[in-house]
Amino acid sequence: MTKQITPTLNAASFTCPYCGAHANQTWHALNTGGPLRMAGLGGAARVDGLNPEPAISGSASGQFELKFVNNLNLSHCFSCKRLTVWVVDKIVWPATSAIITPIEDMPQDVREVFLEAAAIVDASPRGAAALLRLAVERLMPHLDAQAKNVNASIGLLVAKGLDPKIQKALDVLRVMGNEAVHPGQIDLKDDKDTALKLFNLVNIIVQALITTPNHINSMFESLPPNALAGIQKRDGRTGK
Incomplete structure (x- = not known):
């Protein structure tokens, strides 16, 4: 990060x-x-x-x-x-007392919603939580996991072997963002501390699902051609 x-x-x-x-x-x-x-x-x-x-x-x-x-x-x-x-x-x-910044590799359309949420978190933690749920929704197409709703999209990622810790982070944002719009057992109206933690979860998710894979792929592809060929032969693959 x-x-x-x-x-x-x-x-x-x-x-x-x-x-x-x-x-x-x-x-x-x-x-x-x-x-x-x-x-x-x-x-x-x-x-x-x-x-x-x-x-x-x-x-x-x-x-x-x-x-x-x-x-x-x-x-x-x-x-x-x-x-x-x-x-x-x-x-x-901008109108936030907290230093809330998106991770560098966050897609632009997700970043825009993230920053919009950061601008209102002081005045409306509940509104910020709802926007962060939207940020998660916008993230899904970038992960090849677009479905009819966020819950179904998370299910697609789980089926592909998603790390359980990242699944939990996604579900926290999904549930709390939904509760912010349709208040139930969770009330974020005056809970700024919890809202601030949600921003960190979005960064953690992007770090795990975009930044880390990109870094690993870049390092792997920089290996010498003979080493890559040997790895492909070992694993029975004809391409990268």
């Missing part, structure tokens, strides 16, 4: 809280040119209800004296180009 570098104020690089990449960061101090103005009035702050994330837009108009905004900074990720907002040395946007 890729080592996670905790974001710290003014660090040259760290694990981006948005995209999960270990990326270089450009830092921006903020200043003000006078009263807050809306978009279109000389490069001041923009309020966009469709995309409420911070963004770099425009420049100072020169109509007002620029003054620094103390203890408020932006870090700009070189990888995903998104902005993280800091007050003093704490991240206040």
Whole structure:
């Protein structure tokens, strides 16, 4: 699993809280040119209800004296180009107090749901759990285990010899995600600690089913041709 570098104020690089990449960061101090103005009035702050994330837009108009905004900074990720907002040395946007990042080999469509869940886990652990169940559902086609539902997909993997520990992790995410949508015996409404553990389970699953096999295959295929031929002959195979 890729080592996670905790974001710290003014660090040259760290694990981006948005995209999960270990990326270089450009830092921006903020200043003000006078009263807050809306978009279109000389490069001041923009309020966009469709995309409420911070963004770099425009420049100072020169109509007002620029003054620094103390203890408020932006870090700009070189990888995903998104902005993280800091007050003093704490991240206040994206809206999660926990450092939750997806493993590097997580497929992009799964990663998108994972990060969406991370953005709301503080406000809604139950909503995050439901999204992580969706992440598991999106993972299944990447494992050649697409069926009518997540439960059936897990069954296909079990039939192929899935490690029982990974099966348990998948079922935890499936059941808890389902309970989050249809509350029953498990109530995650205010249980952030449990929700945070579910993120780790998703990373463990991707590590076991995608990262580790890819690493082993890469190392195996780098063996000398005569060694590969000998292994194939030993096992009665004509191909790799």
